[in-house]
Amino acid sequence: MTKPEIALRAKELLIGGLRLEITPADIVDGDAIFGSGLGLDSIDALEFVVLIEETFGVAIPDETVAKQALASIDALVEFVTHERQRLGLS
């Protein structure tokens, strides 16, 4: 998966999985996902963790990693790319 593909898929998961009423274009790649204007809470965060794991085949072991990995779409793309390389996934 290329980085733009991961970014788009992550936005679709965020919107579809958490039923947000926005479009992928509304999400700025560098902006904070949680604690920002999207109004997401800790329940959404757990749901998003599981969606990311299910979709990209990566593991998010704890809250510290989750906070870094899910900080923004940019951070998520870096995390997923790095983890998929490490796991030998293309």
Add this chain to the structure above:
Amino acid sequence: MPQPTASSVTASSGLVARFAALRRERPDALAILDADAGHALSRDALARDADALGERVVRAAPAEGAVVAIQLPNAAAFFAAVLACWQRGLVPMPVDHDVAAPALAELCRASGARATIRASVDGGPEVSPRDADGPEPCLSPGVALLKVTSGSTGEPRAVALGGAALAAGVAQIVSTMELVPDDRNLVTIPLAHSYAFDNVVLTLLRDGMPAILARDLTPRRLLAVARDARATVLPTVPFLLDVLGRAAAGAVPSLRRVISAGAPLPAVARERFASAFGVRPRTFYGATECGGIAFDREGGAEVPEGCVGRALDGVAITLHDADADGIGRVHVRSASAANGYHPPAEPGTPDAAELRDCAFFSADLGRLDPQGRLHLVGRLRDVVNVGGRKVYPVEVERVIRSIPGVLDVTVSGTARSAVADALRAVVAAAPGVTREAVAAACEQRLARYKVPRSIELVAELPRTGRGKLDRRALDAMRDND
């Protein structure tokens, strides 16, 4: 100052004596494991913490029977604070960690609390005296605990429980759920809520059942904690069971009893969890006013939707004013029922949930099947379930309506997933009112989970010809977005 009463000292003495005996028997036995902080507390260490905290609490609230509000996160200090109050003849009032400062102040005023125990900046418990700024507390003798409920109007209010009701409540849970002193609770739900208070705090004090505290609920982390700490019992809420079942990150061989309460658990989430972990979650139904009501005792794969199981041991369920289909208001008679609300409800106050003569009239509507299982079919009033926490839209509407420029508002629940709802507010407002202003007002005055996730501004709310809110038009507005 509250009048000292001899019985306030003895109200909770049964549980205090039980824990003192457990401490004498095995002082080094594990009481609390705080997985995130990485430290464990023995029975003896917990009792010593309670003794030390008690010294500070009585300095702030010296009168016997005084109410002490406890607003602490899920940490060892919560248990120590409750025990400290009971050892000193004080009446603890646990308050959800998420309750905002103004709501806490109002609860303290209404209940006549004389001190608060809250988390200080360094995380330890901080005891602060409170000046009497409200009505004189008139707790009836024998009250041991004030439990806070959101109440049917959304206004937080306290219910007063006697020591006997506390003891009966935990006994009903332990016997019906077949819990044993060697069990270990994995704690993922707020200790201040009735559910965790009974299932976790009281089982530790009565039976010495250790509590494994986990604040990091990331599925992989939580499962690792459960495995390492050999948790056997998981009392939790449907949305967490859903994410754990989907993450399915390794087995937890010690787990033997999984309890789901606070919201309906969809069959697909229940069965996914069961196949991932080999333990099928059992539905538990209860209320702050009366403790546990019903439990899925059989744990079979075929549970009809809305079925919450049979009455707990020692609990009698009847249906009040049942119609031709047998559907009526759930009425509960139980030794664990609260004495009443504190302060008492004003006579004539229209209220959906009520305590009368130590019996509880729930706001839920249900029917009983031939096997004695209770099936919930609806509620007397609207309630939205946000991840296991009940939110009454009227409370949120009240806050939004008070914002200058807001003309009208309606708050409702929308599905955010198969197991959780989110709040949606549609606000009719004059030009100049912004979504940010509405969100800010909510964040300032409501608990975090009560802040609507979706806020839509409109010129006016759609109403039917008869002036009633047009729900269909509201839904259509959403679909057209």
